[in-house]
Amino acid sequence: MHKFSFMLIWEKKIPEFLLFRKNIVNRILFTAAFALVFINIYAPFGVNTWFNVTKLELFLYSSGLILTGILVMVISRIIMFQISRKMRLNYLQYGVWEIAEISIMALVYTSLKIFFLHEKNDLVDDFVNSLQITALVVIIPYIIAALYFSWQDKTRKLESLEQQKDENPAKATKLLPFFDEKGVMRFSMFPSDIFYLEAADNYVTIYFLNKQKVSHYLIRNSLKNLEEYLSEYSFIRCHRSFIVNFEKVKLIRKEKDGLKLEIDAPTEMIIPVSKTYSQGVLDEFVKNG
Known part of the structure; x- marks a missing residue:
């Protein structure tokens, strides 16, 4: 199951905000500024000793290297932008691309060191050293930029939903949007058509009515994250692995191993109620009774 979940993550398409032209430009500029400051202030791995230069020479040399890296x-x-117009990369392809990009930059830096500084060291050692420095000064701003773009994207979508709600409250309440763990909306459905949600590892499966049949949709999130969000509707947590739409519960029965919820659906659906949540379910039954 863990292997299956891991493969699902890698095969997922990367979010669109990573391919926005504006974000690509901002990321390159931010990475360049970060690299210039980081190399000259912290001199990672004793880079100034390796290149045997003064601070001023290091600044000029690093500026030239960064321009080459840019x-x-x-x-x-x-x-990548041209390729993404025809096909969107998944996380595995994107990760391989990032590694290749860093490796090429390290190879270019190694070549520049040999031809311009005329230092005759071991080529493999020089490449490994360049690769370490490049990875350090590139990966950190890459991660920071990706997190910032993700936050921007989430904020923009939430503002859009709020605007739709303000412009047309009746329409906004018809569909219930579901977001993944990064805040990206993946699925929306009429609340009255949803039967229950079931958790498995880091994923949640939503079971709903579709053309008089039971269908399901998988999103990467946790019930804990969704529980508070869904509490505004008719959904209630009844088990460590289940949240049910209480409007769909047609029967509650007590058995030897605890309470069971029978769901009003085209096929038989019996959802267990754990002891932890049994009192909450009974309170909800009394309140709606």
């Missing part, structure tokens, strides 16, 4: 990133992102 050129590599620009070419790489232009190619």
Whole structure:
């Protein structure tokens, strides 16, 4: 199951905000600024000792290297942007692309060191050292930028939903949107058509009525995250792995192993109620009774 979940993550398409032209440009500029400051202030891995230069020379040399790195990133992102117009990369492809981009930059830096500084060291050692420095000064701003773009994207979508709600409250309440753990809306459905939600590892399966048949949709999130959000509707947590639409419960029965909820659906649906949540379910039954 864990292997299956891992493969699902890697095969998922990357979010669109990573391919927005504005975000690509901002990320390259932020990475360049971060690299310039980081190399000259912290001198990672004793880079100033390796290159045997003064601080001023290090600044000038690092500026030249960063400009070269920007050129590599620009070419790489232009190619990625063109490819993404035909097909969207998944996380595995995107990760391989990032590693290749960093490796190419490290190879370019190694070549520049050999041809311009005329230092005759072991080529493999030089490449490994360049790869370490490049990975350090590139991965950190990459992660920061990705988190910021994700936050921007989430904020923009939430504002859009709020605007729709203000403009047309009746329409906004018809569909219930479901978001993944990153805040990206993946699925929306009429609340009255949803039977229950079931958790498995880091995923939640939503079971709903579709053309008089039971269908399901899988999103990456947890019941804990969804529980508070769904509490505004008629949904209630009844088990560690289940949230049910209480409007769909047609029968509550007590058996030897605890309470059971029978769902009003085209096929038989029996949802268990754990002791932890049994009192809450009974209170909800009394309140709606």
